[in-house]
Amino acid sequence: MEEQNISPDPENTQSPQEENTSQDIEQTQESNTFESRIDLKPLQDSVEQIKNEIAKIIVGQNEMIELLIISILTNGHALIEGVPGVAKTVTAKLLAKTMDVDFSRIQFTPDLMPSDILGTSVFNVKTNDFEYKKGPIFSNIVLIDEINRAPAKTQAALFEVMAERQITMDGTQYNMTAPFLVFATQNPIEQEGTYRLPEAQLDRFLFKINVDYPTLENEVQILTDNHNRQDKMDFENITSVLSAENITKYQELIKQVIVEDNLLNYIASIVHNTRTNANLYLGASPRASIAILNASKANAAINGRDFVTPDDIKRCTKAVLQHRLVLTxxxxxxxxxxxxxVDQILETIEIPR
Incomplete structure (x- = not known):
């Protein structure tokens, strides 16, 4: 019998290597299309400008700065904890300075009353009526220094306005002007003259940011910069990068970041594990799940991605959970x-592929 040569189908003449290359090109094209769904370039540029402005005075502390920026983008409040002298207050002030919005700072003390932050009604002799004088809480960025020094009554008044973004005084409702964000600092080692924040009130903060000492190299740079500027803090050289409108626009943009269903399950599994973990007396609430979700979206966006990855979730989880969990x-x-x-939980839960 004669051998018959079967000619290949002209439509399927690609070698396996060529097929793989063709698939890679298609995937790249799909990826490029996927990445261009949301224009994140302006947001990335703004974040980079903010970091550059803060770097004029602050050396290092990149983790704190990035988490504070994420809290702004997700419209969440942040609690900054660290020993005295690690630039907690200065960094928060500089960050507020990079935004063209109102800023106020309130130093909490043991004798501070709710009216000292919310305002009070004062009798106006000219009008023969009471007139409401707004307190320092009526601002866009509010820095609370040493939040754990004020008594429970004052803390409760603050957390109410943080949660509702409004207050009611003499039967009249006053709404906070957007954006409204609270950055609070506290000292973890000092106990005298302080009032521990209850867990229910801590839950109002999106993040708890732990600020460590600088590295040796960073401390040398701090000394060099301080010597060169003759121990002066020139806040006037800080340029405003964002307006209130920009912030609101970016906050809306963050909500459009894509999150796959398997990543939603991943977040839910992490939080659910905290409620059944033998090491914990108190686990996290659904508010923590939502906080991780929103923070992960913002982290993805500032890294130029309009989709969340497991790394985004892992990066934000510790800052979201560490003030919400109570050990046995x-x-x-x-x-x-x-x-x-939290590290053990992240190692235990299978990462989605």
Whole structure:
């Protein structure tokens, strides 16, 4: 019998290598199309400009700065914790300076009353009527210094306006002007003259940001910069980057970032694990799940992606959870930490592929 040569189909003449190359090109084209769904370039440029402005005075502390920027983009409040002298207050003031919005700073003290922050009604002799004088809380960016120094009554008044973004005085409702964000600082080592923040009130903060000491190299740079500018803090050289309209626009843009269903399950699994974890007395609420979701979207956006990855979730999870979880008494006695529990949870939960 004669061998018959079967000619290949002209439409399927690609070698396996050519097929793979063709598939890669198609995937790249799809990826490019996917990445262009949201224009994140203006947002990225603004974030980079903010970092450059802050870097004029602050050395290092990149983690704190990025998390504060994420909290702004997600319209969430932030609690900054660190020992005295690590630039908590200065960084918050500089960040507010890079935005063309109102800023106020309130130093909390043990004798501070709710009216000192919310305002009070004052009798006006000319009109023969009471007139409401707004307090310093009526601003866009409010810096609360040493939040744990004020008594519970004052803290409760603050957390109410943080949650509702409004107050009611003498039967009249006053809404906060957007954006309204609270950055609060506290000292973790000082106990005298302080009032511990209750867990229900801590839950109002999107992030708890722990600020560490600078590295040796950064501290040398701090000393050099301080010597060169002759121990002066020139806040006038800080340029405003964002307006209130820009902030609102970027906050709306963040909401459009894509999150796959398997990543939503990943977030839910992490938070659910905190409620069944043997090391924890108190787990996280659904508010924590939403906080991780929103923060992950913002983290993806400032990195130029309009879709969330597992790394975005892992990066934001610790800052969202560490002030919401309570260790069991046994674990506290063993000097265990919430950070270790969160690390263990992240290692236990399978990462979506």
């Amino acid at each position: 008494p046994e674990r506290e006695m063993e000097a265990f930490t919430v950070d270790k529990v």
